[in-house]
Amino acid sequence: MPQITAQGKTIECESGANLRQVLLKNGIDLYNGGSTVINCHGLGTCGTCSVEIEGEVSPMEWREKTRLSLPPHNPEKSRRLACQVRVLGDIRVTKHSGFWGQDDAIQWE
Incomplete structure (x- = not known):
């Protein structure tokens, strides 16, 4: 089972699991500020769940x-x-600052 390291936690998940769902289920603060309320809930249209990832994940579509x-x-x-x-596979996730996580400063890793 792949391991996700994010916000000081290590979480196991099934191979092929959706990263957003796993992070939220495990209490990881995926959204910055008001984007906690104002987001597309996983449709891929708002961009507020942007993160930096090291490790093996699906290709970008x-x-x-x-x-x-x-x-x-x-x-x-x-x-x-x-x-x-x-x-x-095993991954490490970093969240950056800014409403959409677009800035260079690290929010958490």
């Missing part, structure tokens, strides 16, 4: 590529949308 190519995101930054990511 069109919906995620499209959202991350629009402001305030920057496609050159190594961010992913947790709601669109499937966990395939």
Whole structure:
């Protein structure tokens, strides 16, 4: 079973599990500020669940590529949308500051 390290916790999940669902189920603060309330609930349209990921996850598909190519995101930054990511192996997740997690300062790792 893959392990996710995020916000000082290590969580196990099934291979192929949705990262957003696993993080929220385990009490990880995935959203910054008001985006806790104002988000797309996993549809991949708002971009507020953006995180940096090290490790083996599913490849990026069109919906995620499209959202991350629009402001305030920057496609050159190594961010992913947790709601669109499937966990395939052990990963380490870092959340950055900003409403959409778009800034460079680290919120948590």
